Amino acid sequence: MSAPPGRRADPFLLPSQTGARFLLLIVSTLGTSLFAFNVIYLDLVPGASARYLRCAQEADRPVAGTGDPGSWAYGFAECVAPYERDKALWMGAGVAVLLLAALAAYWLMPVWRVRRGRLTRLTAEDAPDLVVELTELSWRAGLRRPPEFLVSTRPGGGGVAFGRAGRRRVQLDAGLVTTFVTDRAGFRAVVLHELAHLRGGDVDWTYLTIAVWWSFVAVALVPLGVVLFDEPATVAGVGWRLVVMTVLVYLTRNAVLRSREIYADVRAARWSGDGALRRLLTRAGALGSQVDRRPPGPGRRAWTALVAAHPDPGTRLAATNDPRPLFRAGFWESLAAGLAIAIAGEHVETYVWLLTGNLDALGTRWAAGLVFAPLAAGVTGIALWRAAVLSAGTGGTGGVPVREVWAAGLGLGAGLALGLPLSAGSAITGTFEVYRGGATAWVALAAAAAVATAWVAATARAWLPPARTRPLAPYYVPLLGAAACLTALCLALRSFLADMAPALPQLTDAAADDLAALREAGWTGPDWVWFLVNHPLTVHLSQRPLVVGGLLTLWLVPLGAALAGPWRAARPRPGPGTTLPGAGTGPGAGVGPPVRAAVAGGMVCGLVYGGLVVGLRVVVHREVAGVARSAAEFLLLFEYWQVGLAVGMQVVAAVGVAVYVAGWRREPSGVVLGMMAAFVAGVLAAGAELFLIGFGGCVDALSLKPGPCAWDFDGVFVRLEIGKIVGIGAVAALVAASAAVAVIWLSRWVFRLSAARLPPRRPASGAGRSRPEILVAAVLAAGVVAVLAGGAAGAGTAAPERPSSSAAQRAAAETCALQRRLVAGMDTLTPARLQELLLELLTAADESNDTELLTGVADMIRGLSRSDPELFAAGLRKIQERCRHIPS
Numbered sequence: 001m002s003a004p005p006g007r008r009a010d011p012f013l014l015p016s017q018t019g020a021r022f023l024l025l026i027v028s029t030l031g032t033s034l035f036a037f038n039v040i041y042l043d044l045v046p047g048a049s050a051r052y053l054r055c056a057q058e059a060d061r062p063v064a065g066t067g068d069p070g071s072w073a074y075g076f077a078e079c080v081a082p083y084e085r086d087k088a089l090w091m092g093a094g095v096a097v098l099l100l101a102a103l104a105a106y107w108l109m110p111v112w113r114v115r116r117g118r119l120t121r122l123t124a125e126d127a128p129d130l131v132v133e134l135t136e137l138s139w140r141a142g143l144r145r146p147p148e149f150l151v152s153t154r155p156g157g158g159g160v161a162f163g164r165a166g167r168r169r170v171q172l173d174a175g176l177v178t179t180f181v182t183d184r185a186g187f188r189a190v191v192l193h194e195l196a197h198l199r200g201g202d203v204d205w206t207y208l209t210i211a212v213w214w215s216f217v218a219v220a221l222v223p224l225g226v227v228l229f230d231e232p233a234t235v236a237g238v239g240w241r242l243v244v245m246t247v248l249v250y251l252t253r254n255a256v257l258r259s260r261e262i263y264a265d266v267r268a269a270r271w272s273g274d275g276a277l278r279r280l281l282t283r284a285g286a287l288g289s290q291v292d293r294r295p296p297g298p299g300r301r302a303w304t305a306l307v308a309a310h311p312d313p314g315t316r317l318a319a320t321n322d323p324r325p326l327f328r329a330g331f332w333e334s335l336a337a338g339l340a341i342a343i344a345g346e347h348v349e350t351y352v353w354l355l356t357g358n359l360d361a362l363g364t365r366w367a368a369g370l371v372f373a374p375l376a377a378g379v380t381g382i383a384l385w386r387a388a389v390l391s392a393g394t395g396g397t398g399g400v401p402v403r404e405v406w407a408a409g410l411g412l413g414a415g416l417a418l419g420l421p422l423s424a425g426s427a428i429t430g431t432f433e434v435y436r437g438g439a440t441a442w443v444a445l446a447a448a449a450a451v452a453t454a455w456v457a458a459t460a461r462a463w464l465p466p467a468r469t470r471p472l473a474p475y476y477v478p479l480l481g482a483a484a485c486l487t488a489l490c491l492a493l494r495s496f497l498a499d500m501a502p503a504l505p506q507l508t509d510a511a512a513d514d515l516a517a518l519r520e521a522g523w524t525g526p527d528w529v530w531f532l533v534n535h536p537l538t539v540h541l542s543q544r545p546l547v548v549g550g551l552l553t554l555w556l557v558p559l560g561a562a563l564a565g566p567w568r569a570a571r572p573r574p575g576p577g578t579t580l581p582g583a584g585t586g587p588g589a590g591v592g593p594p595v596r597a598a599v600a601g602g603m604v605c606g607l608v609y610g611g612l613v614v615g616l617r618v619v620v621h622r623e624v625a626g627v628a629r630s631a632a633e634f635l636l637l638f639e640y641w642q643v644g645l646a647v648g649m650q651v652v653a654a655v656g657v658a659v660y661v662a663g664w665r666r667e668p669s670g671v672v673l674g675m676m677a678a679f680v681a682g683v684l685a686a687g688a689e690l691f692l693i694g695f696g697g698c699v700d701a702l703s704l705k706p707g708p709c710a711w712d713f714d715g716v717f718v719r720l721e722i723g724k725i726v727g728i729g730a731v732a733a734l735v736a737a738s739a740a741v742a743v744i745w746l747s748r749w750v751f752r753l754s755a756a757r758l759p760p761r762r763p764a765s766g767a768g769r770s771r772p773e774i775l776v777a778a779v780l781a782a783g784v785v786a787v788l789a790g791g792a793a794g795a796g797t798a799a800p801e802r803p804s805s806s807a808a809q810r811a812a813a814e815t816c817a818l819q820r821r822l823v824a825g826m827d828t829l830t831p832a833r834l835q836e837l838l839l840e841l842l843t844a845a846d847e848s849n850d851t852e853l854l855t856g857v858a859d860m861i862r863g864l865s866r867s868d869p870e871l872f873a874a875g876l877r878k879i880q881e882r883c884r885h886i887p888s
Contacts, residue, residue, distance in 0.1 A: 011323040013472055014386050016263055017333065020378025021256045022205035024340050025249055026212045027375060030095055031344025032245065034351045035423075036220040037094035041087050043227045088354035098212075098219045105211035110163050119150035119171060130180055137188060140271055141195035143168075151177060159190055161197040165204060170194050185276035189268060193277065196267035202260040209253060244422050245343060251307065252336045258311040262319045262326065269320040281317040327390035329383035329404045329453075331411035337379040338415015338449070341372040343423045345491060348372070365495045366546055369488030377484040380408050381456050385476050388460035400457035406450055413449030416494065448490060451738070455554060456483050458668065462561040482557050489550045493541075500537065507536045517862070518640070521633040525644065533643050533728060542727030543719065545789040551730035552781040555675040559595065559774050594665060595673065598657045599773045602677035605653035606684025609646055613692055616641065617702045630705035632861070638704060639721075646685035646725045647732050650678035654733035658740045670744075674737030675730060676777060682729040683780050686722050719788055726784050809886075811847035815857075816883035818844060819876070852882040 113119070124131045131149075138146035147161075147168035157175035161168070170191070179187040197203050221242065228238065269277045319325060349368040387400040459482075463475050508531070515530050524530055532538060541547045620629055620638070628634055654674035662670030690713060696702040698709035818841045822834075838861055845853040859875025862868070 011326045013389055017379045017382050018202050018256055018260050019205050020375055022209050024375040025209050028340035028344040029212050029216045031348045033098055033216055033220040034091055034347040036224040037091040040223055040227050041090050084354045098215050101215040101219055102211040106207050109207055117152050119152055122149040122151050137191050141199050159194040161194040161203050168198050189272050189277035192268035192271050193264050196264035241422055248339055254309050257309045261310055265316045265320050266323050278320055281313050327386040329387050329408040331407040334380045334408045334411030335415045337376050338412040339419045341376055342416045342419020345372055346423050362492055362496050365492035366488050369491035373484040373488035376487050377480040380412055381480045381483050384457045385460045392464050405454050405457045409450030409453035410446055413446030417445045459558050462558040486550055511535045518637050521637045529644050542723040545785050548727045549785045555672045558672045562774055595773050598673035598677040599680055601657040602653045602680025605649045605681040609649045609685045610688035642689050643724050647729045650681045650729035650733050651736045653677040653681040654737040655740045658737040662741045663744045670741045671737045675733050678729055678733030682726045686725045723788055811844050812850055812886045815844040815848055815853050816886055819879045
């Protein structure tokens, strides 16, 4: 079915995914080659494996300050660092050789094609009228200079566009040259089709992909097979995975080749304008000799169409009549993108770590993810933007159909989940074990990818109105860049959590022990709230600027559209191919998001939180004895109450605003505005908590323990509270708001509530008047990330990512010196000075990476808070025993 007259969207407003998919294949192949060169290095370089064994033995020695498993890892990493950098340079040299081989193949393939086909150059002396016609067609195709036309002796009636950068060529079969006289319109259609390949830029990508793949086989795969020849189990494990990758590359390459043919058909049909190409496509019997160069025959089977490099003539004809299928986001291309990213991403992570020697697990993974994330955005993200353009260009609001969003998201998630165990490295490292029986992890990954694609679709819908009268590139390029950063963060978190999986039981047990100890001080509420707020993993992630910044980006980027231009009906400008058709005509063209409602909801919840905390402090001061509420465990319990209450109020704000926006106003921005409301509530809650801590020292009725009226807060504590409240609150708000909106949508679907039966849509005020609120929220968000980043930078300055053993020894010696000072002044120390000394002890013991010292200091602190002298003395003895083996 053709598009409605006057509503046909331009398929070339946005770039196709062809180039991104080709580049993704190239990069994934190069990423897999890093694994091959890693294994080859260990086998060929003399003494390479022995170096790692020697470093492992040295790390096992009981060196002062490095006696626990954590310091073993640091010691081992420090020992192998020079070798790792050598190996990284060796692997980089291998990739450079592979690239040089691929470039050489790319450069020589046109020469080989000319010689094999015995092609001769067409000159004006041979056929002046034909050369003039070809030159005119080249200018019509928008090429800066005509390509070199070559004539083949083949009797077929087709052509082939090939060549390299700087020297494009088009092969004309002898039968096609004949049609210049017998069927001038058909000749033009075929030539314009080949010129469309040059205009679309897909010729280089095609031949580069082929060159990189065969160079990978020759330079990396064959040497790897020789190296692993005497390890049959490893060969089998690596072999079937490489077979899967080969099939993936082959099928994806052919799918992209079919896609580029359709794009070339659409371009050529627009340029010719006389229906000649459609006539050729309609004559399916003649297609084999004039366009597709395939023998005629009955309809091909499904599997034949899957592996074919050219699409079915009926599909090509339908695309020239109605290009809407080119705008749709699909499952299979996203699945292939996810597989390619996951298969090679692990090896790129390893290479980045080897090259930089950085033990920052999340940051290293994020940097590696940035290699692939822009390509994923180029495949799935552009597909979603094209779907939004189709909706806006055909009279819609720019919303992507839900089935397409879920298809793309589930495809990407399934590819990421399946790709890790299919990577070649998992045959040796056993990565597949992480996913054995982990159905929950698979489902969570697929759901996260679906949410990410839904966010990209919502962002495209939000940003299309201000872009209706302007070129789209300044909008979708930076927005897809933001999507790429978020995708890289998701990839980093996936890899980080997979590596942390073996340690999760121990971390959970430690949190459970703390919860059990805290129950003696008072009511702790449901266990799941404690684990949400105080699990070591959630606390760690909530302090990372990357994580918190990514969560805030989820609502900042969509709402930023209100800053780019007012939400009003636009006046179209002339300029075909640069602006959006149907500008300002959709039903959502004059509607903006109710930002002020979100700000008001967040402020109300934040103020309610402040009132509740004031009341809680008053009650605690009256009902709990001073000694009990001054104990460290009760103070920790009260801090947990405050953070838990703050997260709860953010959930209330998010759900309330989401229900109001999605249910009452029927706006699509319910989740985004719900997260904004939660952020406003969280900032007010964090400010109220810190203010009342300082104010409690000045007003006795609000104090928990007697203290000076001082406002000098510890920076570590401030960052901890802000990160926990804003970071954990953002995650809870995202889940709660998404669930609320899903319930609203599901209820409408279950009860079959059509638009006619729903209450009238309430128009929102212009978003231009909400710009101050959005700007203030953006400044606050930047401030939160800056506070967390300042803490991370400070920590990095005080203790480098990879501390040396000498630094750990100094910290251990300082711990012993502080312990001796504490014992010497035990009778004269004031309670305040004792707490300061214990804090210094804890800091020094933590920097020493010594488990025994840390355990001893922790026992001393617990004994002091519980008024247990035996536990305090046991911790002191443990430190003294350890200090006997540490030189002062």
